[in-house]
Amino acid sequence: MRRGDVLALLLAVSILPPLYAVLWHDGRGGDYARILVGGQQRELVSLHEDRTLEVSGELGVSTLEVKEGQIRFLASPCPGQQCVHNGWIHFGGDVLTCLPNKISIAILGGEQRFDSVNF
């Protein structure tokens, strides 16, 4: 193998990791979470500062946790606990809802993965 072969191989191999990194990345997370209670905006929280917050809804108080650009329902007074089991969201356009407690969280900013979401 010649020196030029090694050079050509290195060049070819060095192209691959940036290609994977740029084209196979997950997309950027959102910057804010809009919290709605009964369809009305209650709060707009930044995803960049970690905190827990309590939001009172139809049934009682839901606890939300913001951590490392993500948000989730930490605890909820609802019977099904589906909102808690949904876990973390962070992409622009992602939505978490707790129907019994009439609380929903939508991520704003970032790359929108979907134009619209229907349930």
Next chain:
Amino acid sequence: MSAPLLRHETLIARTDDFRIAAWAALAITIHILESAVPMLLPGLKPGLANVIVVAVLVCYGWRSAAWVALLRVLVGSLLIGTFLTPTFLLSLSGALASVAALYLAWRLGGWFPRWAPGALGYSVLASMAHMAGQFFVAYALLIPHPALLKLLPLLMTLALAFGIMSGLIAAAMVRSIHGRERTDQIT
């Protein structure tokens, strides 16, 4: 002009032309054989005809290699029946990109002989350029959908693998050609 020309003869086939024709015929044969082999992903082929182009490049220079590469695409498409179809367009854009990459590497190799690639290096560069050129045209003209871009890293990885494979074959071929040239003169 040392050889006297006949009055109405304007085109004379030289040794170079015969050599290019012979190598192109070989490349075209491989191209057609390969088109009959089914592949896992559409648009993906080992590109064994590239072996011929690289071997010609190393043995006879860039001009002959470019002729062989482009003749292969043109005549190959005429024989398979894909001339001027999207397949032909992709094939041509890939061939043009790889010929351009080979020209660049050839020129750089001329300026810095210590760093000139051999058959393996040329083959890898040609293979990657072929895939990139083909993909760019496919994305720009045929399927301008962002989801197509997700395929690019995978296709480039496979292009690298196939480039190494055909580069090793081309290197063995070049050794064999040089060995034979010592015993009898082949064109």
